[in-house]
Amino acid sequence: MKAESTNLNTPEGFLCPGCKQFRIKLSLEQLLYKRVIRCPYCGLELGLDKSTCAEALDKLQNLYVATERVIDINSKNS
Numbered sequence: 427m428k429a430e431s432t433n434l435n436t437p438e439g440f441l442c443p444g445c446k447q448f449r450i451k452l453s454l455e456q457l458l459y460k461r462v463i464r465c466p467y468c469g470l471e472l473g474l475d476k477s478t479c480a481e482a483l484d485k486l487q488n489l490y491v492a493t494e495r496v497i498d499i500n501s502k503n504s
């Protein structure tokens with residue numbers, strides 16, 4: 427078993443299942459807070475089924491919150 431491509435964090439995004447032409451890139455914020463994303467190439471709307479990857483999203487959200495705190499602390503210190 428190879429663990430490549432199907433990672434939420436891949437910078438390349440994921441291939442649109444509709445047109446298979448466009449790699450949809452999601453920012454962490456989009457991944458966490460958007461329910462539906464739209465392929466700009468074919469217009470396919472994709473629901474983000476968060477129930478299937480709730481644990482991963484939970485970890486990502488923690489990371490995101492932590493990152494925001496770091497930024498906040500940095501801005502106060504400067």
Ligand SMILES: [Zn+2]
Nearest residue numbers: 442445465468
């Ligand atoms: Zn598409």
